[in-house]
Amino acid sequence: MSVNTEEELNRLVHQAIDSRLPGIGVEQRVLEHARERITREPAPRIPWMPLGRGVGGAFIALAVIALLGGALGLTLSLRNHSTSAPAKTALPILPTSPPATPPVVVPPTAAPSTALVFTPTAVSFATASDGWTIGQVCNPSTCALAVYRTTDAGTRWMPVHFSAKVDLGNATLNIRAASSADVWIWGASDGHGLLVATHNGGVSWQSMAVGNALVADVELAQGTAWAVTTCSIPKPCTATLFSQPVGGGAWSDLGALPAAVGAPIDNNSTIPLAQLVRIGDDAWILDANQQGPALVRSQNNGRTWMSLPLPCTVGATAILGASSPDHVMLACGNEGAFPAPQEVWTSSDGGSKWILRSREGYNSGFSPPAANVGSIDSGGAPIGLAVLSTTTAWMANDREDDLVTHDGGATWIHAALPPDSFGGGGGAEGIGFVDSQHGWTFVPGGIWTTSDGGTTWHLLPGITVPAA
Amino acid sequence: MTSLEGRSGAVDVVPSRDAEADAFEAELRPLLQEAVRLATGMLLSAVEAEDAVQDACVRAWCRRANRRQGTDLRPWFLGIVANQCREVRRGRWWRVVRSDKPGDSSDAHGDTSALIDLRDAIARLPYRRRLVIVLRYYLDLPFDEVAAAADCSIDAAKALAQRGTADLQRALAGEQR
Numbered sequence: 001m002s003v004n005t006e007e008e009l010n011r012l013v014h015q016a017i018d019s020r021l022p023g024i025g026v027e028q029r030v031l032e033h034a035r036e037r038i039t040r041e042p043a044p045r046i047p048w049m050p051l052g053r054g055v056g057g058a059f060i061a062l063a064v065i066a067l068l069g070g071a072l073g074l075t076l077s078l079r080n081h082s083t084s085a086p087a088k089t090a091l092p093i094l095p096t097s098p099p100a101t102p103p104v105v106v107p108p109t110a111a112p113s114t115a116l117v118f119t120p121t122a123v124s125f126a127t128a129s130d131g132w133t134i135g136q137v138c139n140p141s142t143c144a145l146a147v148y149r150t151t152d153a154g155t156r157w158m159p160v161h162f163s164a165k166v167d168l169g170n171a172t173l174n175i176r177a178a179s180s181a182d183v184w185i186w187g188a189s190d191g192h193g194l195l196v197a198t199h200n201g202g203v204s205w206q207s208m209a210v211g212n213a214l215v216a217d218v219e220l221a222q223g224t225a226w227a228v229t230t231c232s233i234p235k236p237c238t239a240t241l242f243s244q245p246v247g248g249g250a251w252s253d254l255g256a257l258p259a260a261v262g263a264p265i266d267n268n269s270t271i272p273l274a275q276l277v278r279i280g281d282d283a284w285i286l287d288a289n290q291q292g293p294a295l296v297r298s299q300n301n302g303r304t305w306m307s308l309p310l311p312c313t314v315g316a317t318a319i320l321g322a323s324s325p326d327h328v329m330l331a332c333g334n335e336g337a338f339p340a341p342q343e344v345w346t347s348s349d350g351g352s353k354w355i356l357r358s359r360e361g362y363n364s365g366f367s368p369p370a371a372n373v374g375s376i377d378s379g380g381a382p383i384g385l386a387v388l389s390t391t392t393a394w395m396a397n398d399r400e401d402d403l404v405t406h407d408g409g410a411t412w413i414h415a416a417l418p419p420d421s422f423g424g425g426g427g428a429e430g431i432g433f434v435d436s437q438h439g440w441t442f443v444p445g446g447i448w449t450t451s452d453g454g455t456t457w458h459l460l461p462g463i464t465v466p467a468a
Numbered sequence: 469m470t471s472l473e474g475r476s477g478a479v480d481v482v483p484s485r486d487a488e489a490d491a492f493e494a495e496l497r498p499l500l501q502e503a504v505r506l507a508t509g510m511l512l513s514a515v516e517a518e519d520a521v522q523d524a525c526v527r528a529w530c531r532r533a534n535r536r537q538g539t540d541l542r543p544w545f546l547g548i549v550a551n552q553c554r555e556v557r558r559g560r561w562w563r564v565v566r567s568d569k570p571g572d573s574s575d576a577h578g579d580t581s582a583l584i585d586l587r588d589a590i591a592r593l594p595y596r597r598r599l600v601i602v603l604r605y606y607l608d609l610p611f612d613e614v615a616a617a618a619d620c621s622i623d624a625a626k627a628l629a630q631r632g633t634a635d636l637q638r639a640l641a642g643e644q645r
Contacts, residue, residue, distance in 0.1 A: 006605075009633060013605040016586040017505075022514040027500040030518060031493060034525035038489055167594060191592070234588075399523070420530075 037379065037399070115464035118146055119444045123430060126177040128438040128451065129153045132160075134175045134185060136168055137465050143168050146465070149202065151180050154449060154460035160202035164194060176218045176225070178246045184225055186215035191235065195227055199248035208244075208251050212237035214265075220246060221278035222301065228257065228276045228285060231264040238262070239274070241302055258305045260294040261287040275320055282325040284308075284351065288317050295320070297351055308351040312343060313362060313370070321387035326350055329393055329409060333381030334361070340381040340399075341366070344374075344409040348390075357409030374410040378403055379423065384431040386439065394439065394454065396428035402441050404454055417457050421445055492529060495541055502542075502607060503549045506617075509602030510553035512591055517553075524552040543616035550599050550617060582640075589639035596620075597632035604629050 116137050125131035131150045136143045145166050148157040162185070166173065171189040178184075183202070186195045193210040195218075213229035220226075224243045231237040239262035241254040256262060257274075265273055275286040281301045287294045293312065296305040312318050312332035322328045328351045334341045341361030345354040358374030380400025387393040395403045395412065401423040402415040414423070421443050422428050433439035440449045441457070448457040503524065507517035528548050535544050590598060596618065603614040604625075615625040 009636070010605045010608070012583070012586055013509075013590070013601070016583045016590065017509045017512070017602075017606050019583075020512050020514055020517075020587075021508050022504060022518050026504055026514075026518050026521075027497070030500060030504070030522045030525060031497065033522050034529070035489065035493065037522075037526050038529050190594075 115466055118148065118463035118465060120442050120447055120463075121429070121444075122174045123440055123442050123447055124175045124177040124183075124432065125434050125438070125440055125449075126179050126182075127434055130177065130180040131440070132175050132177040132183050133157070133442075133447065133463075134162075134173055145173075147175075147185070147202065148463055149177075149180065149183075153451075154447060157463045159465075160198075162202065162205065164189075164196065164205075166190075166194070174218070176220060178220050178225065182246055182248070184218045184227070186218050186227060188214040191232065193229065195242075197225070197244065197248070206248075208242065213239065216274035217276040219276040219278045219283075221280060221283075223247075226254070226276060226278065226283070226302070227251075228274050230274050231262075233264045236264065243302075254302050257285060258296045258307070260307050261285045261296050263287070263292060277320050277322050277328075279322050279325050282322075282350065284320055284322065284328070286318060286320045288319065293318060295351060299325070299350070309354065311345050311354040311356070313341070313366065316341075316343070317381065319382050319385045321385035321393060323387045323389050323393075327387070327390045329385060329387045330354065331382035331385050331395055333398075340379065342376050342378055342382065344376065344395075344405075344412075346409050357405075358412065374412075376403070376412045377414070378412065380427050384428065384441075386431050386433045388433055388436050392436070392453075394431050394433065394441075396431035396441060397423075399423070399427035402428050402431055415441075415454060415457065417441065417448060418459075489529070492532060496525060496528065496545065499542055499545050503546065505607055506546055506549050506602060507553055509590070509606045510550065510598060512587055520552045521549060524549040527552065543613060546603075546617040547619055553599075554595055585640055586636070589636050592639065593632055593635055597628050597635060600625055600628040601632040601636070 116139060118133075118135055118137050120133045120135040122135070123131065123133045129150070129152055131154060132147065133149075134145070134147050137146050138144075145162065145164065145168060147160040147162040149160055150157050164185075167190040171187060173185060173187040173189070173194070176184045176186075181201045182197070182199050184195070184197045186193075188194065191214075193212075193214040195208040195210055195215045196205045197208070198205050208227070210229050212235040213231055216228045216230040218225055218227045223246050225246055227242045227244075228239070229237070229242070230239050239257040241257060242251045243254050244251045261274060273288045275288060277284045277286070281299060283298045283302055285296050285305075293310050293316075295308045295310050297308050298305045310318070310330075312330065313334065316332040316334045318330055318332040320328065320330055326348055328347045330345045330347075330351075332343045332345070341359075343359045343362070344357045346357050347354050356373055358376050359370060360372050360376045360378070362370040363372055378395075378397050378400045380397035382395050383398045384396030385393065386395075391406055391408050393405050393409060394415070395405075397403060401419060402417055403412040404415055405412045427443070429442050429444065431439065431441040437453045438449070438451055439454060440447060442448065446462060447460045449460060450457045500521065503521045504517055507520040507524075508514065511517050511520060524545070528545055531548070535541070590601065593601060599618050600614055603609050603617055604611070609617070611622050611625050611629075614629070615622045618625055618628070620628070
């Protein structure tokens with residue numbers, strides 16, 4: 001097929017996309033669901049524009065002028081980090097040197113008008129004080145990838161030089177920290193896999209070639225980092241498990257994944273879906289593919305794997321967590337609806353048998369309908385799970401607040417986090433704990449941490465980038 | 469519906485939250501069809517498009533104070549929809565890419581392989597080129613409105629459309645080889 005004229009392009013684009021349009025009534029559904037969410041949103045506590053119109057208008061005009069000036073500065077300073085060009089081959093990651101005198105970004109309590117704000121897309125703390133985050137800084141026309149680390153629990157964040165070519169519009173990136181020095185960044189960008197690690201605090205980065213594969217997850221245990229790869233339909237490959245010593249060294253190939261979790265991603269997607277969970281010698285791989293989900297477990301450090309039953313309702317996505325080799329929790333959700341139907345299951349034998357702890361939303365619209373169990377009271381779908389013990393677990397929810405259970409998953413309560421950033425905003429992006437007391441959670445607007453087991457959460461000062 | 473709030477003897481008429489939501493909904497409703505088309509063009513999935521527009525409506529409500537008084541809602545709202553689609557494309561880590569129904573395949577709609585190739589080529593376009601291509605050739609917007617929704621100059625919108633078209637032509641020529 002060739003496209004030689006604008007009219008021809010117009011006609012073909014209409015034909016190609018029209019068949020993907022939602023069915024009749026979509027506008028009404030959208031409005032009804034949005035209205036329901038708006039109704040649940042708390043009234044804003046602080047007026048957006050506290051100043052009088054005249055003074056406020058002048059303030060905003062100054063801020064816009066400053067921001068535009070700042071944006072120009074950022075564009076120039078980040079030219080070598082351009083992320084707009086899509087990668088044509090495997091992403092080249094070269095060892096790099098940090099800036100001669102890396103500036104320390106001391107986040108102010110309020111961003112100065114000349115600063116651009118960093119938006120986190122993934123966060124990982126190795127200890128209560130040592131944390132890393134990857135995200136982006138945008139000016140009005142472009143966005144740039146950025147990596148920061150902290151060694152004082154987020155009071156100060158230091159920029160880390162990271163030169164991966166990433167198409168931010170088509171990338172899923174994640175980060176896992178083992179210490180202030182050892183960090184892995186992985187994911188997919190424009191259909192290419194990415195797996196890089198630093199073992200010197202970001203002074204240099206080493207890349208791992210994964211061929212056609214995408215990198216789905218990295219987990220740490222027993223002094224090693226394991227990386228799970230997955231394949232996409234357009235680029236066939238063998239989904240594989242790789243291992244690297246936490247302190248650095250060569251990657252070793254632990255072999256192909258079991259067939260149950262090694263199939264390519266459905267729907268021609270290039271977003272990796274497999275999740276890896278490790279506790280000592282035990283490991284689980286969950287393929288959260290909605291059309292062929294599967295769960296496997298190894299009890300001998302990845303040498304052999306066995307398939308486990310998945311109790312989630314058909315069509316659900318799922319996320320797994322474990323507090324011990326025996327105690328495993330599975331949170332399932334049927335995305336799309338609001339509120340999203342959800343279930344939480346636990347196992348006390350590593351996943352061979354499951355017990356339903358809570359369920360909501362499957363009592364209508366599903367055949368056969370299933371009665372509610374326990375209490376979840378969540379509109380969103382689970383996207384993060386931190387299982388701390390047989391009783392306590394934290395759940396991050398898409399379009400919803402973070403939830404916590406203290407009774408093994410039967411009842412969930414909303415965390416003490418600002419609802420206008422979580423449930424009333426876009427929802428949580430992730431959650432994690434380094435121990436029973438110290439944890440973090442984040443949304444695009446900021447990172448919150450707790451040092452008292454989630455009784456109180458504190459918003460870390462925003463990471464800002466000087467414009468000039 | 470209005471509520472009266474007394475303050476220091478004066479009486480201000482303040483629209484209630486319900487009334488404000490009603491007014492906002494009424495203003496938004498005529499734009500939804502276009503928003504759904506934009507989201508479908510960007511995401512190429514009916515389910516994800518519906519979700520994205522729903523999220524965009526909530527975001528628009530939350531950010532309604534950011535909209536300048538007296539300005540047209542359309543480019544502002546389409547910009548929010550576009551941003552929402554960008555975030556969906558970026559993908560939350562554990563968010564599953566859903567198909568419209570189990571077993572849904574690329575040619576389930578009876579499309580020819582040429583149209584499937586074109587759809588794949590659109591999906592592979594970088595975000596801003598894809599956005600401009602969809603706004604221009606699927607929503608059929610003039611370039612000044614494309615530029616407003618894409619938050620760029622008219623010249624930049626034209627350049628992006630040109631590059632996007634060239635990308636599509638190259639991709640489709642490659643498929644033929």
